[in-house]
């Protein structure tokens with residue numbers, strides 16, 4: 001079998017000019033703001049016009065708890081959207097923008113793989129249309145203005161030991177987690193401890209993804225809390241009088257980006273918060289546009305369904321009115337075997353027993369999605385080494401659980417490899433109307449909301465707050481900022497807060513270290529004990545295998 005790399009397949013694709021892709025969803029040339037031949041932003045006039053279209057259906061693609069074996073959510077989302085088009089249902093895929101951190105770290109890009117990719121993949125994976133750079137700059141303008149305000153006399157009485165706003169860079173750079181800035185001469189600023197996060201964890205990213213339009217964006221930015229005064233009062237971006245400047249820096253970043261898949265299916269790629277340390281889904285603007293221009297729109301929520309899907313439903317759907325009609329739970333036989341205890345190096349061997357054990361992880365995710373009222377189809381992203389006996393066993397386990405299963409060969413065959421999945425979804429959606437139930441009432445206490453997530457979604461006992469976290473909760477209650485949805489920052493690899501506890505554990509507590517308000521985004525971020533908001537690079541970063549030749553040809557990007 002000839003195995004081509006993702007970039008080789010992408011380079012050989014018959015890419016169409018972006019106007020042709022726009023035409024498929026009712027966009028005229030004037031509606032597009034071109035970034036070269038194959039990428040464009042979509043104008044507000046067009047978005048407002050298309051908003052009058054009737055809604056299509058929405059499929060949410062999510063997954064079992066990730067393992068180092070890889071699941072392939074983006075690959076399945078792209079393949080599925082291609083498949084819908086092949087079976088005569090108009091479809092657009094709405095995805096997140098890749099962050100440069102994972103591109104150069106372990107994971108690589110986020111443009112799918114094999115014959116289910118979005119292209120031009122090297123552009124999308126690198127600087128794309130500059131949205132993430134604009135978000136970094138907007139975030140760092142706020143930092144610069146905070147430090148300048150303090151230097152210029154600190155009229156707001158900002159407590160330098162209680163600045164909650166961090167600087168950001170879109171890179172995995174552990175050395176910037178804790179820094180001291182303002183060193184040097186008197187005119188070089190006031191020294192203080194500061195921190196960097198990766199850009200995709202920034203509240204600016206969350207705000208951009210949760211805004212309806214520019215007006216909403218500016219209002220949300222105004223409300224962001226960046227610090228507290230020495231008497232404990234919140235300091236808002238509006239106190240610094242820079243909400244206009246910050247919104248202005250995002251004037252293009254807030255417009256969705258149009259590209260295409262290898263089979264020329266329109267793809268809207270916009271916004272990219274991580275699902276472990278942030279809320280994990282693309283922008284409301286992009287998802288709504290996909291719904292308005294499709295019979296069946298496909299979107300993806302990051303990492304496992306305990307993180308991505310829970311936040312998609314409890315945060316994004318609650319604030320936007322978006323309601324998915326069905327969920328696809330992506331799993332691989334390899335990953336299920338890993339959840340059953342198999343070592344990464346032994347995955348090639350058939351192991352029915354481990355598969356059955358690891359199935360418990362899948363079972364819990366299916367049950368969770370059902371709690372939200374969503375019809376679920378399990379998509380098995382097939383790998384060459386999956387054996388017939390393993391596939392048969394998995395089909396039997398799914399049958400016993402009463403969940404439909406579809407084998408997908410999207411990586412090897414593109415859309416053709418997900419036609420069965422697309423047909424099953426159409427059948428399910430036509431048969432069963434989904435009624436989304438949110439997991440908790442935002443008016444519940446922070447502890448109650450958290451305990452519901454821990455018990456009903458993670459399968460644990462309770463959330464245990466450290467003394468510092470309890471103090472932070474008390475403060476939010478005093479400020480009247482506790483009636484908001486919760487965004488849990490937790491490892492993606494486990495239902496617990498320990499990445500090594502795989503499978504479907506029970507009887508565990510989740511330790512909460514920090515509780516902080518994202519008042520602009522409109523949620524409360526709760527960090528578990530072992531979470532990093534600035535990732536680090538591995539011993540051998542993916543960057544070491546990348547290259548570009550004299551003609552501009554790229555290798556090693558995946």
Ligand code: ADP
Pocket residue numbers: 006063070071072073074075076108109110111112113114381382383384411412558
């Ligand atoms: P996720 O969205 O779950 O993080 P991706 O769709 O980005 O995963 O896929 C991760 C990697 O795995 C990609 O490099 C992709 O090419 C590869 N991959 C996905 N599915 C398959 C498959 N069936 N066979 C081989 N490689 C695959």
